[in-house]
Amino acid sequence: EAQVTQNPRYLITVTGKKLTVTCSQNMNHEYMSWYRQDPGLGLRQIYYSMNVEVTDKGDVPEGYKVSRKEKRNFPLILESPSPNQTSLYFCASSQTRLGADGYTFGSGTRLTVV
Amino acid sequence: AQKITQTQPGMFVQEKEAVTLDCTYDTSDPSYGLFWYKQPSSGEMIFLIYQGSYDQQNATEGRYSLNFQKARKSANLVISASQLGDSAMYFCAMREGATGNQFYFGTGTSLTVIP
Numbered sequence: 001e002a003q004v005t006q007n008p009r010y011l012i013t014v015t016g017k018k019l020t021v022t023c024s025q026n027m028n029h030e031y032m033s034w035y036r037q038d039p040g041l042g043l044r045q046i047y048y049s050m051n052v053e054v055t056d057k058g059d060v061p062e063g064y065k066v067s068r069k070e071k072r073n074f075p076l077i078l079e080s081p082s083p084n085q086t087s088l089y090f091c092a093s094s095q096t097r098l099g100a101d102g103y104t105f106g107s108g109t110r111l112t113v114v
Numbered sequence: 115a116q117k118i119t120q121t122q123p124g125m126f127v128q129e130k131e132a133v134t135l136d137c138t139y140d141t142s143d144p145s146y147g148l149f150w151y152k153q154p155s156s157g158e159m160i161f162l163i164y165q166g167s168y169d170q171q172n173a174t175e176g177r178y179s180l181n182f183q184k185a186r187k188s189a190n191l192v193i194s195a196s197q198l199g200d201s202a203m204y205f206c207a208m209r210e211g212a213t214g215n216q217f218y219f220g221t222g223t224s225l226t227v228i229p
Binding site: 031033035040041042043044045048050056058059088090092099100101102103104105107108 | 118147149151157158159160161164166205207209215216217218219220221222
């Protein structure tokens with residue numbers, strides 16, 4: 001089944017403890033991106049990647065890092081999480097850069113930083 | 115300025131009726147793409163429909179159609195013959211530029227279908 005898999009689905013952590021949210025797609029998509037969703041704000045793009053070793057900042061990159069060492073994986077790294085990073089996170093991928101085929105989203109990761 | 119504006123926080127529609135969800139966008143780039151996504155209470159994001167800025171005709175996908183008015187910079191989603199399963203949050207989004215890969219979402223509209 002074609003899908004984007006995020007792990008974990010739920011995570012509670014403490015301020016300052018480094019964490020990684022994994023994202024993997026099995027569709028050989030070149031384009032991948034990360035979003036956070038907050039009430040009343042919709043989804044905001046954190047980082048995106050157009051291919052292996054090619055990443056760039058989205059709208060709200062502060063406090064996050066990403067890497068794209070393999071085409072299928074695009075992990076999101078929070079080096080020193082803070083409570084304002086409590087949010088619902090989505091990873092997405094697309095076959096085409098323009099996304100006309102529609103971006104496929106993962107199921108989301110609900111992160112709580114205390 | 116907001117890139118995507120959805121002015122209807124909540125909408126109600128009677129089952130089997132049509133409903134229009136509003137979306138306006140802001141860009142000076144001649145090349146862009148417009149999207150609508152559905153987010154049910156379970157949380158996943160489901161792609162509904164896409165409209166490219168150079169597309170001459172309005173996009174349609176089953177019961178979904180996108181009313182694209184380029185001069186007004188609006189991209190309203192029309193759902194025909196509403197069903198109870200259409201109750202969800204709906205997000206309008208824009209990918210800006212021929213080479214840009216930044217993606218902007220609106221704040222969403224919560225649609226409730228009444229039996």
